[in-house]
Amino acid sequence: MSSALHTYQREFHDNSTHLPGWNAWQIRRSRQAAMQRVMQTDLPTQKLENWKYTSTRRLSQTPYALYTGGCVGLYLEDLDPFLVDRQASHRLVFINGLLSRRLSCLDDLPNAVQVASMARIADESPAMLSPWLEPVLTGHDQGFAELNQALWLDGAFVHIPAGVQLIKPLQLLFLTTPFQEPIVTFPWNLVIVGKSAQALVIESYLTLGQGAHFSNARTTLVLEPQARLEHLLLLGESELAWHVGSVQATQKEGSRLDSRIFAAGGELTRQELQITLAGAEAECFQEGLFLAGRRQHMDLHSWLHHTCSNTRSRQLFKSVLDGHARGVFNGVIRIPPDLQNIQAEQKTANLLLTDTAEIDAKPQLEIHSDAVQCSHGATVGGMNPEAMFYLQSRGLDVDAARLLLIQGFADELLQTIKPAPVQEWLRQRLNQERNLP
Secondary structure, three states, X not given: OOHXXXXXXXHHHHHHHHOOOOOOHHXXXXXXXXXXXXXXXXXOOOOOHHHOOOOOHHHHHXXXXXXXXXXXXXXXXHHHHHOOOOOOOEEEEEEOOEEOOOOOEOOOOOOOOEEEEHHHHHHHOHHHOHHHOOOOOOOOOOHHHHHHHHHOOEOEXXXXXXXXXXXXXXXXXXXXXXXXXXXXXXEEEEXXXXXXXXXXXXXXXXXXXXXXXXXXXXEEEEEOOOOEEEEEEEEEOOOOOEEEEEEEEEEOOOOEEEEEEEEOOOOEEEEEEEEEEOOOOOEEEEEEEEEEOOOOEEEEEEEEEEOOOOEEEEEEEEEEEOOOOEEEEEEEEEEOOOOOOEEEEEEEEEEEOOOOOEEEEEEEEEEOOOOEEEEEEEEEEOOOHHXXXXXXXXXXXXHHHHHHHHHHHHHHHHOOOOOHHHHHHHHHHHHHHHOOO
């Protein structure tokens, strides 16, 4: 057993009665079962196929302190660089993994829409969480997700009822502040979009200052028939932060999920996307952009499961790697036997700015049916010397030409984001992290 897991086990036994929803047998049983599974399997290591490019040694050996609350003293003005738009969005703000009601704002939220703290829902209405307590995937490579399921302290509960269109974006801001000793947070978010409902949810993980911390996050998305959800995930934590997260989505018939991930921070970032298209005419469009430099390590794993005929998916993931950065992309599209009329496309494009940057790209199709239209591909390259020469011949210096080409490479993903204030805010955040024009 790793030393960190031993510490988390002790925290679980010492503080379990204070965990949200402990008095509800369904939640208590879910937590106990998850802790038992992770104790049997331990945290994942590079011996496992899905983790062979990403070392978890430090996470396994460093017992990060579990944050349980305390005075932080932030004001709304402190959050301005991290907020999409005060007036044009709803927001839930979590400081060190716990909801801050004072900094959150849900004014003019439609009456039927429910946006609340997971901790409050677990204690006051635990039956609302019962259908979603079991994880989509378990196993030896899911130790961090199991740890989250056992120890989550808070997160966002979002329910958009049938037929309701959420006009303003909803931002879930997870902000970590510096501490003398590194802390760990375990947020769990549950977003349910009802039949024919529509919403844009922005989930952002950021750091105030340069504190060292570990974010172990889990998000569950449920799309009912004909639901529409845009889910934008921004990972922009400090250079000393470690982030391991998972997004698990289930789509029913006629639903559409637009899933976008942008990562530009953190010493190590590992994000898993697990999407199941479980109803006819369900559509999933995934896009992602990783910007990394120095010795950053960014790892994206995507599993997309077509479990019903007449479903469509498209994936496009890009990375820009500088310095000694290392990127990992492992994408799997699974189509079981006897399914028909499946359309699936997967692409990854990677730009290496130095000879010391490295990318491990592994797109995969697991197809067990003939009635499908599927394709995949991967490209890896450096700066186009002809394009650099052309821009310099027009009066740009080397740095300006380089940044312009990077912008063009990334803009294919950024320009699709709507509304415009969200796109502009995201550009500013990425510019601060990686000098993207």
